[in-house]
Amino acid sequence: MSYISMLLQKVHHDREKEILKELQEFHEKDYHFNSGHILGSMCSQPHPIAKKAYDIFLETNIGDPGLFKGTREIEKRFIFFIQNLLNAPPSASGLTVSGGTEGNITGMWIAKQLSQNQEIIIPASAHFSFQKIATLMDMKLKPIPLTSDFKMDAASIKKRISSKTAAVVGIAGSTDLGVIDPIEEIGEICNDEHVYFHVDAAFGGFIIPFLEKLGLHQGKFDFSIDGVSSISIDAHKMGFAAIPLGTIILREKEWLDEISVLSSCINSTKQAGILGTRSGGPVAAGYAVTRYLGLEGYQEIANHCMDTTFYACEQFQNMGLSLVIDPELNVICIRLKKPQKIVTMLEQKGWRVNPVDHLSSIRIVCMPQITKEHIDNFIPVLKEVCKKAGEI
Ligand code: 0PR
Secondary structure, eight states: HHHHHHHHHHHOOHHHHHHHHHHHHHHHHHGGGGGBBBSSOOOOOHHHHHHHHHHTTTBBBOOOOOTTTTHHHHHHHHHHHHHHTOOOOTTTTEEEEEHHHHHHHHHHHHHHHHHHHOOEEEEOOOOOOHHHHHHTTTTTEEEEOOTTOOBBBBHHOOOOOOOOEEEEEEEEEEEETTTTTHHHHHHHHHHHHEEEEEETTTGGTGGGGGGGGGTTOOOOTTSSTTTOOOOEEEETTOOOOSOEEEEEEESGGGGGGGGGGEOOGTTTSEEESSSSBBHHHHHHHHHHHHHHHHHHHHHHHHHHHHHHHHHHHHHHHHTOOEESSSSSSSEEEEOOSSHHHHHHHHHTTTOOOEEEGTTTTTEOOOOOOOOOHHHHHHHHHHHHHHHTOOOO
């Protein structure tokens, strides 16, 4: 055996052991989802089948579908699942992306190409990825104020739309509060004005469709609304899949041409989207999770997450804390005098929540791995910290 093949293939057990030990030491410095102590993140411990699928597809490159035909087939099936979830019409198509940021960038890229305009009308609650879009793509953000319930004020949109507008953006599950903008109303305005309407459902896309059965959010937020042009939805958030995996679905397949380049050197004539080489691992993992769970599984997850959310809210309120709003999704925002201080004090005790400075609050997200037991363990710690800091 040549030296190089030995180096690449033969496992030197001692060396492997040493490297894995080193990695493990670093890993121990991380917080772990299964501890239940990560309470502010919008990601989750992936479903176990995701890990197995990821491993099989580690070497694949979706950027070269000529070589990885099977992986490309999986991507198509995964996109098809998402299209159905979002009630997309037969004319629709989509792309898998790395997450909400890339989904939003891709949506705005298409809107800019189609309209040749540069202004984006966003709610004041839009994710910070839109700030990246503004500088990356030389676009201008036109923020719309929120109503008292922290939703995009649809009435102001009509006044803001002009001949310079490239797109209107609505959010289905906002980053800070998990609020759903009035998508139907905004869709109607965009339809009348012939303006591109992108829905950022990065967080909400995998839970909102399952709320109706729980007697919660009844409104539409997807392609069943005529005015909706594209939707971005992340499997690595409420989809219970592995990072990095999001999807952008477009109402019209031909819009992909707007963001495609000739790419003969990779065994396919065109490549759409931002990235070139990208792993098939997360796509296979996401597909495996959707196949395993199915719609019924996601319904169960939604039931569990909302149940935990309402349970946690009750505990927080019983403690004398107040919420910024009654949650629409599994996101809880607790109003505090000094949120950053509480975040730091909780961190010292091994619990992580996220500060939302502009709302003077902390964010807690009841992701699938969070149980009532975790909340029960957290409550005395939060109580102690809040008492010490004079919050209660
Ligand atoms: N759109 C919305 C509505 C989002 O909430 C986010 C991220 C994005 C887009 C961007 O998504 P990617 O981060 O996948 O590109 N929202 C979370 C946030 O900023 C992301 C997050 C996830 C933060 C896990 C922390 C964390 O541990 O809070």
